[in-house]
Amino acid sequence: SQKIEQNSEALNIQEGKTATLTCNYTNYSPAYLQWYRQDPGRGPVFLLLIRENEKEKRKERLKVTFDTTLKQSLFHITASQPADSATYLCALVEGDDKIIFGKGTRLHILP
Amino acid sequence: GAGVSQSPRYKVAKRGQDVALRCDPISGHVSLFWYQQALGQGPEFLTYFQNEAQLDKSGLPSDRFFAERPEGSVSTLKIQRTQQEDSAVYLCASSPTSGSYNEQFFGPGTRLTVL
Numbered sequence: 001s002q003k004i005e006q007n008s009e010a011l012n013i014q015e016g017k018t019a020t021l022t023c024n025y026t027n028y029s030p031a032y033l034q035w036y037r038q039d040p041g042r043g044p045v046f047l048l049l050i051r052e053n054e055k056e057k058r059k060e061r062l063k064v065t066f067d068t069t070l071k072q073s074l075f076h077i078t079a080s081q082p083a084d085s086a087t088y089l090c091a092l093v094e095g096d097d098k099i100i101f102g103k104g105t106r107l108h109i110l111p
Numbered sequence: 112g113a114g115v116s117q118s119p120r121y122k123v124a125k126r127g128q129d130v131a132l133r134c135d136p137i138s139g140h141v142s143l144f145w146y147q148q149a150l151g152q153g154p155e156f157l158t159y160f161q162n163e164a165q166l167d168k169s170g171l172p173s174d175r176f177f178a179e180r181p182e183g184s185v186s187t188l189k190i191q192r193t194q195q196e197d198s199a200v201y202l203c204a205s206s207p208t209s210g211s212y213n214e215q216f217f218g219p220g221t222r223l224t225v226l
Binding site for chain 2 (some may be wrong): 004009031032034041042043044045046049089091093098099100101102103104
């Protein structure tokens with residue numbers, strides 16, 4: 001069956017360290033993969049998109065990798081700050097119109 | 112500029128009632144999506160509009176769910192004869208182009224509680 005798994009429900013990271021979140025998928029062949037941030041009581045906010053032929057994408061303190069052989073994406077936040085605390089959602093884009101989201105990982109940056 | 116807005120923000124319905132949830136996308140956005148998000152889960156796709164055309168409604172959980180976007184802008188998600196399992200946050204998102212590979216702009220959601 002098709003599955004998207006994000007590494008853990010919650011992750012605690014010390015301020016200033018790099019946070020690494022994992023997204024694994026099975027039985028999908030996504031053309032794109034997106035990462036979103038969601039704060040409590042709010043809708044998701046788009047962060048980054050990476051295509052299947054791209055290995056890595058960066059935006060400020062964020063870095064995303066996409067390994068179609070391992071069927072895995074890694075999302076890194078460097079020099080993490082308490083304001084980075086949120087739920088991070090991985091999303092696969094397989095067809096023209098459908099995004100499939102993972103359950104998300106709650107990230108806590110500890111001061 | 113204004114983002115995606117949804118109303119109401121909160122809705123409490125008695126089991127069996129009909130509800131209508133409204134989404135105002137960003138002006139000029141071609142694509143509009145509806146998602147259902149249960150507590151502790153990621154958003155689940157319900158349906159997709161390109162302008163006024165509903166191109167995919169494969170995620171609608173039953174025939175009690177109906178969505179429309181008659182003029183290609185505002186959209187309404189209607190749930191008839193609500194059940195307790197319909198309790199969730201309903202998210203609307205819009206995108207300036209067709210397809211879902213581009214950035215989607217989400218509204219704040221409507222939290223529906225069915226008693």
